[in-house]
Amino acid sequence: MIRRLSRWAIALPVALALAGLSGCGSGGAGAPPAAGSFSGAGAKEVTVFAAASLTGTFTELGKVFETAHPGTTVKFNFGSSATLAQQITQGAPADVFAAASPATMKTVTDASLAAAPATFVRNKLQIAVPKDNPARVDALKDLTDPKVKVALCAEQVPCGAAAVKALGAAGLKVTPVTLEQDVKATLTKVELGEVDAALVYRTDVIAAGGKVRGIAFPEADQAINDYPIAALTRAPAGDLARQFVDLVLSQQGEDVLTKAGFEAA
Numbered sequence: 615m616i617r618r619l620s621r622w623a624i625a626l627p628v629a630l631a632l633a634g635l636s637g638c639g640s641g642g643a644g645a646p647p648a649a650g651s652f653s654g655a656g657a658k659e660v661t662v663f664a665a666a667s668l669t670g671t672f673t674e675l676g677k678v679f680e681t682a683h684p685g686t687t688v689k690f691n692f693g694s695s696a697t698l699a700q701q702i703t704q705g706a707p708a709d710v711f712a713a714a715s716p717a718t719m720k721t722v723t724d725a726s727l728a729a730a731p732a733t734f735v736r737n738k739l740q741i742a743v744p745k746d747n748p749a750r751v752d753a754l755k756d757l758t759d760p761k762v763k764v765a766l767c768a769e770q771v772p773c774g775a776a777a778v779k780a781l782g783a784a785g786l787k788v789t790p791v792t793l794e795q796d797v798k799a800t801l802t803k804v805e806l807g808e809v810d811a812a813l814v815y816r817t818d819v820i821a822a823g824g825k826v827r828g829i830a831f832p833e834a835d836q837a838i839n840d841y842p843i844a845a846l847t848r849a850p851a852g853d854l855a856r857q858f859v860d861l862v863l864s865q866q867g868e869d870v871l872t873k874a875g876f877e878a879a
Contacts (some may be wrong), residue, residue, distance in 0.1 A: 665714035709855035716774035731844035741829040749810035765812040780837035836855035
């Protein structure tokens with residue numbers, strides 16, 4: 615059964631226990647593992663650190679992976695890509711890293727902890743507003759009105775960097791009332807009615823399921839984020855890590871992701 619990690623330190627005893635276990639052989643790139651292909655004795659675990667915007671899609675793919683690998687558990691740590699990259703470089707036990715930007719993946723590759731990451735999807739921003747849109751926000755320029763309360767992601771995280779780039783492309787300056795550490799927290803401010811608008815990924819607007827409205831804007835095309843994924847070089851479950859990456863890169867993985875609003879790489 616899929617479990618999430620709220621803190622990477624919780625996973626340390628488990629990861630150390632798994633370090634001596636051997637995984638199964640890796641599957642072919644671009645194709646999902648065949649059902650029943652895993653035959654190792656005892657329970658196995660693969661730990662995936664993934665950007666918060668991947669929560670829904672990766673949870674679904676985790677279930678697919680567990681079905682194809684009986685006895686295997688996929689554990690997720692979802693959060694800000696920048697925070698996850700920092701945790702990995704500080705020694706957090708993880709097998710796979712899926713980031714919301716090449717810059718955050720570079721933190722890990724520069725530390726020689728991942729090699730040859732592959733871009734698997736792209737994502738872009740929308741303006742998220744409450745369903746009744748009380749501030750009557752219709753365009754990016756409306757966010758410059760001091761009466762409009764705006765939430766943004768912090769600049770050091772991918773959704774924040776994208777927001778800075780989009781606003782720069784539009785020649786606009788926005789003063790947010792809050793800066794959040796990941797896109798989910800930013801969107802929550804809209805859902806709770808604490809702000810009038812936020813810049814979040816289109817996929818998060820879709821995942822909100824009608825709790826918010828999404829407003830597209832042309833400058834978003836100039837701030838598209840590529841999402842890279844890589845098996846980590848020190849992965850305790852190296853073979854399983856590579857097979858999970860294979861699933862994400864497969865047509866089945868692409869179908870799950872594009873259905874959620876991501877763009878194919």
